[in-house]
Amino acid sequence: MGFILKPEHEALRREIRSLAEEKIAPRAAEIDRSGEYPWDIQRLLASQGLLGYAIPEEYGGSGADLLSCCIVGEELARVCANSSLIFVVQKLAAYPIIIAGSEETKRKYLPEVASGEKLAAFCLTERDSGSDAGATKTMARREGDTYVINGQKCFITNGGLAKVHSVFCMTDPEKGYRGISAFCVGDDPAISVGKIEDKMGMRGAQVAELIFENCVVPAENRLGEEGTGFVTAMKTLDNSRPLVGAQALGIAQGALEAAVAWARERKAFGKPIGTLQGVGFMLADMATEVEAARLLVYEAAALADAGAPNLSIYSAMSKMKASDVAMSVTTDAVQVMGGYGYMRDHPVERMMRDAKVTQIYEGTNQVQRLVISRALLR
Numbered sequence: 001m002g003f004i005l006k007p008e009h010e011a012l013r014r015e016i017r018s019l020a021e022e023k024i025a026p027r028a029a030e031i032d033r034s035g036e037y038p039w040d041i042q043r044l045l046a047s048q049g050l051l052g053y054a055i056p057e058e059y060g061g062s063g064a065d066l067l068s069c070c071i072v073g074e075e076l077a078r079v080c081a082n083s084s085l086i087f088v089v090q091k092l093a094a095y096p097i098i099i100a101g102s103e104e105t106k107r108k109y110l111p112e113v114a115s116g117e118k119l120a121a122f123c124l125t126e127r128d129s130g131s132d133a134g135a136t137k138t139m140a141r142r143e144g145d146t147y148v149i150n151g152q153k154c155f156i157t158n159g160g161l162a163k164v165h166s167v168f169c170m171t172d173p174e175k176g177y178r179g180i181s182a183f184c185v186g187d188d189p190a191i192s193v194g195k196i197e198d199k200m201g202m203r204g205a206q207v208a209e210l211i212f213e214n215c216v217v218p219a220e221n222r223l224g225e226e227g228t229g230f231v232t233a234m235k236t237l238d239n240s241r242p243l244v245g246a247q248a249l250g251i252a253q254g255a256l257e258a259a260v261a262w263a264r265e266r267k268a269f270g271k272p273i274g275t276l277q278g279v280g281f282m283l284a285d286m287a288t289e290v291e292a293a294r295l296l297v298y299e300a301a302a303l304a305d306a307g308a309p310n311l312s313i314y315s316a317m318s319k320m321k322a323s324d325v326a327m328s329v330t331t332d333a334v335q336v337m338g339g340y341g342y343m344r345d346h347p348v349e350r351m352m353r354d355a356k357v358t359q360i361y362e363g364t365n366q367v368q369r370l371v372i373s374r375a376l377l378r
């Protein structure tokens with residue numbers, strides 16, 4: 001990766017890998033099994049400055065570029081996807097505030113998000129508007145110097161745990177997506193927690209429905225002008241999808257390494273199974289796909305850092321490719337390990353379950369294909 005990564009990126013990878021292997025890997029299976037939010041890992045990431053890693057220094061963070069964030073996300077996911085999700089979501093939810101918040105809003109909310117004292121949540125999805133983000137129904141009605149928010153958001157990672165929320169609401173329904181505005185909403189008793197989801201994977205993440213009932217927000221908490229919320233959401237996702245790609249890449253890398261180690265040790269027909277062509281060629285395909293995904297993820301991140309105008313297409317490609325690779329590589333890793341791979345004694349079945357959502361969240365891979373094809377035809 002020498003032509004994209006610099007020596008400092010490699011040093012960062014070594015540092016995060018050693019932290020992840022020493023302190024996070026031993027917790028991964030238990031986090032999955034218990035389905036409880038891992039506050040110990042949250043505190044560990046906070047103590048390492050990782051929850052504010054992408055937040056500008058003037059607001060208490062490290063101001064890291066996206067490529068560095070991707071390396072961190074990848075290395076955490078290589079051992080524990082749940083732990084990488086804590087890192088990914090804190091950045092995702094802070095980003096609308098960073099790019100569209102007033103100076104006052106940034107100073108008020110970002111330092112506590114950066115320190116990890118407060119978890120953040122990105123509240124876009126609703127029961128009837130997932131892929132069609134422009135169909136947002138949650139209303140924010142202007143009343144003097146405030147807005148009053150009413151509606152429900154669903155599948156919100158950190159829902160009920162977060163104390164800072166980036167919320168996308170309709171302020172002018174007649175204007176369609178041009179009537180959507182974004183708001184920064186703190187910890188408010190007018191937000192209640194609905195259904196807490198029981199999930200296939202990422203079982204240590206709390207994903208919940210949030211109900212806003214007459215939630216009064218000062219007008220200065222609006223992120224950008226009225227009607228700019230949809231574009232703020234899209235810009236945020238453009239910047240975050242490579243990081244989801246990196247997370248998927250890390251899951252795939254972890255599964256590949258487990259499969260290779262197994263294929264070296266496990267013997268059948270008198271020799272290590274990796275030397276049987278059926279298995280060896282699978283490993284070769286898996287490794288090649290992982291490397292292809294890695295190139296696309298790093299390229300998208302480097303383009304984001306360079307401020308490239310055509311980021312959307314690369315961002316979508318990186319997330320789509322890496323998550324499809326994560327799904328196929330983890331599935332193949334289970335196959336290489338046979339019956340052992342299917343059992344919970346080994347990490348690959350967990351990785352396979354965790355990989356699935358990377359094809360779905362931050363825009364399904366069908367949405368990514370839509371973004372890519374529209375950009376091609378424009």
Ligand code: COS
Pocket residue numbers: 122124125130131132133134177230231234235237238312361362363364367370371
């Ligand atoms: N950056 C800046 N502006 C963007 C943009 C981007 N990446 N993508 C779209 N826009 C702008 C367009 O330029 C257009 O503006 P104008 O009308 O002024 O030209 C406007 O936003 C509407 O764009 P578009 O017509 O493409 O909107 P669609 O309703 O067709 O929706 C998709 C586009 C499907 C791509 C969008 O709704 C989407 O990403 N959905 C998935 C949402 C998602 O990822 N949810 C997961 C939440 S996190 S788990």
